[in-house]
Amino acid sequence: MSEAPKQPTIFARIVRGEVPCNKVFExxxxxxxxxxxxxxxxxxxxxxxxxxxxxxxxxxSHEAMLGHLLRKAGEIGQQLCPDGFRVVANAGGDGGQTVAHLHLHILGGRPMGWPPG
Incomplete structure (x- = not known):
């Protein structure tokens, strides 16, 4: 079931331009x-x-948006970390999610160990 966060998150405020960010792509x-x-x-x-x-x-209803997010994460990751990168999506408290707004982490610039966490 699709549901927006109940309170505006820092990410929603960034999207609205209320909080500045060091933008890579939009x-x-x-x-x-x-x-x-x-x-x-x-x-x-x-x-x-x-x-x-x-x-x-x-x-x-979110399939196109999710595909777009992953495609952009791949493009940005390849551009910034041509030797390799990791894409992570945390979900819920036990998954390590700290902001209740879907987001992908692109991590790179060093070798990534396994297992994470």
Whole structure:
């Protein structure tokens, strides 16, 4: 079931231009910007402009948006980290999600270990 977050998140405020960001990319579907607390030398967030809480809150109406987010994450990751990168989507508290607005992390600029977390 699709459901917008109940309170405006920091990401919704960034989309509306109320909070500045170090923008990497923007179009009518998504916004990508550098994370203010990076976990890697390259740490970019890709967020949909439509406020969806997490991957656990999507439905069939979000398929095009999700495909677009992943395509843009791949393009940005390849551009900023040509030697490789990781894309992560956290969902819910146990999944490590700290902002209730769907977002993809692009991490790179160093070798990524496994398993994560």
């Amino acid at each position: 179009d009518d579907v998504c916004l990508a910007f550098h994370d203010v607390t990076p976990a890697a030398p390259v740490h970019v967030l890709v967020i949909p402009k439509e406020p969806v809480e997490s991957l656990g809150h999507i439905d069939g």
